[in-house]
Amino acid sequence: MSHPTVAPGTNFIRNIIEEDLASGKHKTVVTRFPPEPNGYLHIGHAKSICLNFGLANYYQGRCHLRFDDTNPVKEEQEYIDAIKADVSWLGFDWGAHEYHASDYFEALYGYAETLVEKGLAYVCDLSPEEMRAYRGTLTTPGKESPYRKRSSKESLDLLRRMRAGEFADGSRVLRARIDMTSPNLNLRDPILYRILRATHPRTGNAWCIYPMYDFAHGQSDSLERITHSLCTLEFQDHRPLYDWLCEALEIYHPQQIEFARLNLTYTVMSKRRLLELVNEKHVSGWDDPRMPTLSGMRRRGFPPAAIRTFCERIGVGKSDSVIDMSVLEDCVREHLDQTAPRAMGVLRPLKVTITNYPEGQTEEFTAARHPKDPAMGNRTIPFSREIYIDQDDFMEEPPKQFFRLGPGREVRLRYGYVIRCDDVIKDPVSGEVIELRCSYDAATGGGALPEGRKKVKGIIHWLSVAHALPVEVRLYDRLFSVANPAGVKDRDYRELLNAEALEALAQAFVEPGLAGASSGESFQFERLGYFCVDTKDSKPDRLVFNRSVTLRDAWTKPETKGNQP
């Protein structure tokens, strides 16, 4: 089905599957990824996708993509399309197995009549407020609805008329007859069907009653012969109901297994909050590169393979956990380091004049596209009298540990000459350093080091002013300024957004060789990080690069790296 991914590590779910296969309970593994199309997929969904598809692949079974579309007021076709695109991009193929809970509406309704006929469900006329009052509380039992004693015959008639549209929205519901005194609230005669007049993305106005999650999910699993139904921890309390319904209906009974959802530092994972960030324009959209959505990460330049590696690396368990963002960043670097061609880019240009280099002269240096992959070939980099270096690579009063450029200091231009800073030119008004006047050592070209010459420790990137390609670079960082924005008491998470998560640099430059870079293509800007051509705003004559992630940096002090707890 899908191309092989990372071999799954051992975890409690695999152990269960191994036992089921060994005991003969199952001969094959059938899983499913069941998104509700009410938002875009995020990295938390990726964990579930990789788990479900990964398990199916590993055991040579199959994994279905099933939309849990039972609430038409929140669901949209746009989300269905986006979800499919994201799952494909992540590298998984559901083949012919695309399903929708709405495909089963007729079958589900049939199950409802069956339950009524068996005396296991009834139509209840309590109002929502009354229903709440009758439900009891966490510590006190509920009360039975007066409609609970309704005959099967009457309930069946009412159910059919509910479907026929004879009653107003919210006026009646179908309930399972279980136990109003159960300590598990989900078993206090849960609602199975509600009356709701809303246009469904797929069934249009064919229905005015819709099944609840509990009466759709497990039944869909059963119809599809899912062997292992994996869901997140908050559904643990629903499992007794899942089981009760399969038993009551006497249908194929899949096994529900719960695992902990993913939490990542410096971001939020709830669809509600992500939707708010989009609607309130805190970000440019679901695919804003700062978002933890798959579409955001795609635009940010994260390779799908890196996300798969990440999902494998974090493991699967049942304890609430928060994964450090550095784990994801490491996965991204790991993949990009191997695949991204190198190039030089100057983010905040500082002009340098090589005073002893002939005016009008140009020469070209040759450099490998990748230090470890000769197959990627070479590139040529033009050099001339005036170059740009990054402002960060010069300090007027450098500390001893700083081995880049400073007054009177020497530094090596990557792939080029060793230069010495002779003069620092400042703006007479602002005092800002606006130009450096340096001299070069002609004997050091292309990395050469003449006999007896002291080795230069610092190496910096640069670009010839006359040849540099002007581009826009967008520096992205973590969305929030605190590790757990959703967990900060008395502060709305929106107040904790990292104002520096996006910095657009309109005056940046890159090697002329990048002129033809294609949309989405990734490069490593040497010494800076990985950058990709933005898929939305970049134009052939005005490239826009997004920073995917910085390089590891042993120089920048830890406290300035944004790693506070």
Added chain:
RNA sequence: AGGGGCGUCGCCAAGCGGUAAGGCACUGGAUUUUGAUUCCAGCAUUCACAGGUUCGAUCCCUGUCGCCCCUGCCA
């Protein structure tokens, strides 16, 4: 005594009665024309705590403590 879960290194996570894998982070050091990569080395005498069973317990039993989830006609 509402119910359901969870508690192994800063963050994840293996482990399933025989004496604590691995990853991230961090700290040293080597290589390096990216302060990158790579490479070596270090990093839990201890598994929430207290008892018990056992020759032996992170793994079994009992109790305690801590954290998470559950009172939508959401999923």
